[in-house]
Structures are given as C-alpha cells and as structure tokens.
Amino acid sequence: MCLISYAGFLRFSEMVNLKRSDLKFSDSHVSLLITKSKTDHYREGTQVLIARTDTQTCPVSMLEKYLLLSNIDASSSDYIFRSMYLCKKSKSYKLRGLKPLSYTRVREIILSALESIGLDKSKFGLHSLRSGGATAAASAGIQDRLFKKHGRWASDKAKDGYVRENIKEKLTVSKSLGI
Secondary structure, rough: OOHHHHHHHHOOOHHHHOEEEEEEOOOEEEEEEEEEOOOOOOOOEEEEEEEEEOOOOOOOHHHHHHHHOOOOOOOOOOOOOOEEEEEOOOOEEEOOOOOOOOHHHHHHHHHHHHHOOOOHHHHHOOHHHHHHHHHHHHHOOOOOOOOHHHOOOHHHHHHOOOOOOHHHHHHHHHHHOOO
16 A cells, blocks of 8 residues: 555555556556546546565555455456454454545554654654655656646646655755856
8 A cells, every 4th residue: 555655656545545446457567547536637547556576565566465365356346445354263364344544544544654654643644654755756866747647736836745856856956056
C-alpha cells in the first residue's frame, strides 16, 4: 500500500478504491485504473503507470506478491486493500469482507510502517506518500508536465504545493547567480 501510493502519487480515496480488475500487469509496469478522482470531473477515469524497478522495494513486485499471498484472483473485482484476519487453522492471513479499509485503519498501517523504519510518525499523514513521491520526482528532474499528469493535479499551483525542496536544492538558486 505504501509503495504503490508513493510511486503513483495516490490520494487515500484513490488507493483504497483500487479493485483487482483495475490492475493490468505487464513486463515493464503495472497500470492502475483510477476510476474516481477529485480532479476527474467527467468521471472518465485515468491510468497511472508504475514502473518495475527491479529493486528490493519494487512497487510492482510487492503488489504482485501481496495479491498472491492474499489469494486475490486476477478475475476478481474485489477491493484489493481490505481488512484481514489470522486464520488459526491454516496459520495464514485471510481477507475479510467486501469493503475497502477505513481512513483510520489505513492511517494506522502507514504510520506504523513509517515508524518501523525509524521515522517520527508524528510528522506524517496519509498525504505524505503523495507529497513524498512528488518531491522525489521533482528532485530527480522529472519534467513538470509529466509528474503533474502522473499526480492528476489540475493546476501547477496544486502540484507545487506537494513538492518540498531540500536545503541543497534551495542553495542552487543563489549559487547559480555566479557571484
């Protein structure tokens, strides 16, 4: 959930409303069909492409692994992020219900994941993954047009509100003056 949200600049509502039928895997990426988005006024839906990175934290590989372990069949139209329970008999986790996870539960999961890698969870919220992905894309020099479209922002002002510059990037402005 964290990796897909970060790589896709997903809003909470976009992430929890993903269904298995919205995912299309290929050798190079996964395509997510975002059926509802606050900037999609005509409800046409939009595709978000997330590349395979061939790293240990590849969002596509982790999503495939999650789908396999949770036994979500490729032909299913169920929500992919739902509550789970531990089945004592089989000693495995099983998905519960047909509803997506609640805001509160997703927040608990994400903050717990961030805390487990040593980050101060009080400094984060659900939009942190969206903002962090946008910031990383900007820092990597991705063209504004591309990451604005990837994040489904309606304006440059909205997009720019998600990007946080680090000190090194801020210093490049005065260094470039050549004085």
